[in-house]
Amino acid sequence: MLIGDVARRSGVSARMLRHYDSLGLVRPTGRTEAGYREYSSEDIRRIFHIEILRSLGLSLREVGRALDDPGFTPSELVDDLIRQTRERIAAETELLTRLRRIGAAEPANWEDVLQIVALLQALGAESAGKRQRAALSSVEEAPMPVEALVEAALSETDPNVAGALRWALAQSGDGGLALLAEGLGSPAAEVRKRAVQSIAEIPNPEATTLLQDALTNPDIVVRRYAALALGTRGVADAIPTLIDMIVEGANDADAADALSALASDPALADRIATTLIGCLASGTMESSARRRLTQALADIPGTTASRALADLSHDQDRGVALTATYVLKLRNAR
Structure with a gap:
């Protein structure tokens, strides 16, 4: 079978077939009298094997090893592919989350987009000072997506940064209350504590209702913080x-x-x-x-x-x- 026929039947372009030939992945079994590549049924079977392995994320070099190395064991490579795939999914998920947050802030122009991205990056910085400045800037300079503020408030360990984040959330109104309410049910005690502390600083009726509900929370720390806030209300x-x-x-x-x-x-x-x-x-x-x-x-x-x-x-x-x-x-x- 000539290269054109193989390309039509396999879905692999003639250019890619020539590339496989140059790499030694699939060398046509024969040549016609005119010098054209002629593929056997075994060659075509190998092409399909190559495409299957490529669909799993293997590089062409790894495909060659898998097909030609008798001592090759796939388990280690598959484990590595799983790790790479998880990392890729995590990175794509993070990107999707960032894009959603930018969209939620309803930027009017690209300058707004750049400012929001800069704030989001600062909110995740290693420096506590940078995180604190980002929290304060979210109120004073540019709006920060409330989802980002809540996520940061529920994970922040530095007390000064945490205080700035709670203040920023209080200034943002009740937009983050639903997410903070979810935090009250977190399996992590520290997250539950941060959630009730954040709710306690939001001065509106919806927050008060959440605090009243928190008086029956199974976590005694949550109940106590809720009671202190409700007492002042x-x-x-x-x-x-x-x-x-x-x-x-x-x-x-x-x-x-x-x-x-x-x-x-x-x-x-x-x-x-x-x-x-x-x-x-x-x-x-x-x-x-x-x-x-x-x-x-x-x-x-x-x-x-x-x-x-x-x-x-x-x-x-x-x-x-x-x-x-x-x-x-x-x-x-x-």
Whole structure:
């Protein structure tokens, strides 16, 4: 069969067949009297084998080894092809993500595109300073795709950069809340923590709703951060978690401050005081926990808290009695 016929039947161009010949991959078995290449059925079978191996990503050199080296074992090469393919897919996925983010920012011209790309690259820089500047620039200079900000906020380990990213997200409105909500369900504890911290800094009703839902999150760290944020927003649902934090000594000073903020609402002050008093009456509570609860009463306004402190100043636990006496003097001096 002449080269033209082979090209038509195999789908491999005559030019490529000549290239295979020059490399020694497929040498025609014979020649016609006029000197034209003549391929046998075995030659054509080899051409199909070459095309199959090329479709797997093998180079022509690797194809030659696979077909001609009796000691060639494919397993190692296949493993290498798998690795290369995964790397290529990862690179293409990263490119697709970057393009989507650029598109989401709705650039008006190529200058905008270049600026967005520069910010995205800076956001992934090794230097914490560069990442922080990129986060700040996303608000002050050019809009950063919110998906990129959320991804960065959920993965950032440097506290200064993380703070800048949370601030940038807060300025961007509620566009990232859905993605942050997904972060609350992440299998990684650190991601869940960063997600709730970011939500806590977004001052809108949708964020408040997410924080209220987070009070039932299986992760106690998420529940505590949510309660602290809700306390400053005047959401009474946070009271039980805040009191538990005081009892357990987990960020208890901030929890007491959040209770105090809630107690500025007269409708909640007596409720908080009554709940604290009920905890203090527990006979199984450790002395240190009772002292913390007594301290928390200091900033709860109203006669209920004042009467409780007066009673506690005579408590059998000397530490509790001294604490109650001290905070009662501070209340009376105000």
